[in-house]
Amino acid sequence: MYYWNDLAEVPSDLGPTVVTIGNFDGVHLGHQHVLARLVKAARDHDAAAVALSFDPHPAAVHRPESAPELIMGPADRTEALAEAGLDGLLMVHYDLDLASLTAEEFVRKFLAEGLHAVAVVLGHDARFGRGNTGDLDTMRELGAELGFDVVAVDDLDALPEGPEDTQGRRCSSTWIREALAAGDVRTAARLLGRTHRMRGVVVHGAARGRELGFPTANLAPESTGLIPADGIYAGWLVDSAGTRWPAAISVGSNPTFDGVSRQVEAHVIDRPQEAVEDFDLYGQCVGVEFVERLRGMVAYTGPEALIAQMRLDVARTRDVLSTEGPVAG
Known part of the structure; x- marks a missing residue:
């Protein structure tokens, strides 16, 4: 083109x-x-x-x-x-x-x-x-x-696989923004015809995820794409080579640690053993795709409670993405 x-x-x-x-x-x-x-x-x-x-x-x-x-x-x-x-x-x-x-x-x-x-x-x-x-x-x-x-x-107002009460509504950017503001990335994907994506450079963060055993790729603040509602999502991280990695994605300000600025960070799960040590995304421009919102953002009483919840989030992410097809290079 x-x-x-x-x-x-x-x-x-x-x-x-x-x-x-x-x-x-x-x-x-x-x-x-x-x-x-x-x-x-x-x-x-x-x-x-x-x-x-x-x-x-x-x-x-x-x-x-x-x-x-x-x-x-x-x-x-x-x-x-x-x-x-x-x-x-x-x-x-x-x-x-x-x-x-x-x-x-x-x-x-x-x-x-x-x-x-x-x-x-x-x-x-x-x-x-x-x-x-x-x-x-x-x-x-x-x-x-x-x-x-x-x-x-004519307008497109008959969308696939949607609730009956949305069938007469015109497909629009406004509707997609409303869905993303509510964390409803499933509806956004239905309207987009593909999974909603953000794109940005991976930058260094506070390293709390790594300390807790869940290292994350943090998107730079100037990343593009509308940030959905705060919460934890199942999705994909697409690296600069085009490989899609399953990921548990956090959107929010890390309330357990009194964070104030919103961040988007993705924890890649189920990496092959040979990729664990050499998996370095810093400086890469990556895509983060949101498949399903798992829960809202919650402030936990301490690191132990947060780690237990993060293990559940990873397990749920794995379940959700198991129906989304294999990882493609």
């Missing part, structure tokens, strides 16, 4: 494109539904499938005090968009100058003249242009004037 940071980077000989527009935070099943239609339309038009997205998130520019935390970081978003089959991703810097463009100015500059769109794929609730005044009808009018088709895509 080609990646462009500016319209000027798009090659003049790219040829015709079919384009969709969005923030794609999480690249969840709803996004994947639109992207699948995009790829099909591109193949039907013998054109390149291109997504136009924005960085930073527009909400961070217009209302920074209440902008949502991002579900995934830029690297994971780009990877997920590539996996959806896109030929190109144009990531436009979002600022007040861009926001000031009228709907017609935006479409003419980026879609018609910049990307030579022969078709545009949009959801029914799409908004664009100054004050979000442009909508699907606006795009159809502009398409008739500027020479591109418009493909409207």
